[in-house]
Amino acid sequence: MIRDARVLRAGFVPREIEHRNAGLNHLSSVFEPIKSGEPADTALVTGPSGVGKTCLSKFVSERLREEVLDVETTYINCWRNYTRFRVLYQILEDLGETIDIHRQSTPHDELIARIESYDGPQRIIILDEADQLEDPSILYDLHSLDRFAIICIANRETELMSHVDDRLRSRLQSSEHVCLEKYHDEQLIDILQARVRWGLEPDVISNDQLATIANSAAGDARLAIGTLRSAASAATRENCDRITDELLQQAATDAQDQLHQRSLDSLTPHQQSVYAIVREHEPLSPGSIYDRYTDRVDEPRTKRTVRTYLQKMVQYNLLVADGSSRNREYALVDSAVVSTPP
DNA sequence: GTTCCACAGGAAAATATGGAGG
DNA sequence: CCTCCATATTTTCCTGTGGAAC
Secondary structure (H helix, E strand, O other), X not given: OEOOHHHHOOOOOOOOOOOOHHHHHHHHHHOHHHHHOOOOOOEEEEOOOOOOHHHHHHHHHHHHHHHOOOEEEEEEEOOOOOOHHHHHHHHHHHHOOOOOOOHXXXXXXXXXXXXXOOOOOEEEEEEEOHXXXXXXXXXXXXXXXXXXXXXXXXXXXXXXXXXXXXXXXXXXXXXXXXXXXXXXXXHHHHHHHHHHHHHEOOOOOOHHHHHHHHHHHOOOHHHHHHHHHHHHHHHHHOOOOOOOHHHHHHHHHHHHHHHHHHHHHOOOHHHHHHHHHHXXXXXXXXXXXXXXXXXXXXXXXXXXXXXXXXHHHHHOOOEEEEOOHHHOEEEEOHHHOOOOOO
8 A cells, every 4th residue: 555655754854846836936936046156045845734835936946956066955844943042052953053052041132143143064954834923033143144145034024024124125126926725626636646656555545536535625735735644544554445424434534633723732621621611602792701711711811811821723714703803703623714805 | 973791812830740850 | 860051931011002991
């Protein structure tokens, strides 16, 4: 059944990239100067989840490394490393400079000074999920350094921009912007077919079944590939030599639940209570959420803290906030899946 | 209009957590 | 094991906003 599990895993970067030629060429052109040793501009890559932002960024930097001898890449997931210190630390760690840094006894300025004094080969720094940074001024610190080319990945440009100050905003707005759209079903099918070709034995899944996966994934390649992986491993477990429609059905919900569960697991018990309340009674105003919350838990947190929870869950795509001021209501993100192209 | 009020979210102080070194 | 310190989370205090009632 499974020939090469790597190609079905999240984070795999394929040898060929499908249906992203425009973005590929655009992003490559930004880094063209690196080939002649010149500094490159900052690139901004945006788009909804599962459109290949991370994949494209890694792909472009890997291909550049094949062409140019002296380029290194640093990948930082800002969702995990969302403080300024952590990002700086990660960069220095990749430069091999962290030996004598003791926590924050080393001030930020010194970390930046060290990064500035770096004189090794050019480096591409991929800041994934950059809209999760609590302090985006790190972008400003890095922006002006010639040795570093920044790829800044975010879900939506406006989310990222709303947190930054004016001078940084104008700089970012003038940088190259690669915007990726959701995949169409046919494009997803092509992507899936490529993974099937490399990852699975021949004839274990039909094109019709791939179309079903593509359809239920709603333009999200990560979800589509996750479904394929889940179906293939279930088939292996049950000793089937083909992927059946029933397995597929189950795999689709499994894959969705997995993604969902992952963000749910990162919530504290209090945050999970708040989430459960919204799930049971949506849509709900902030006030009634808080009332129900105080009833449900011992030692409730303050209103302000719950507001922070809600804000966080909206960022994690667990909840949606609708309306402003007194009309605001929170609901589960699933209940509003109708996509609205402009 | 004007006022009122629930709400959003920033800043900073306070408190809890967790990890390193004794 | 305990203590100390950096870090993470929560609270306190606050300002600004916009819809609703007047």
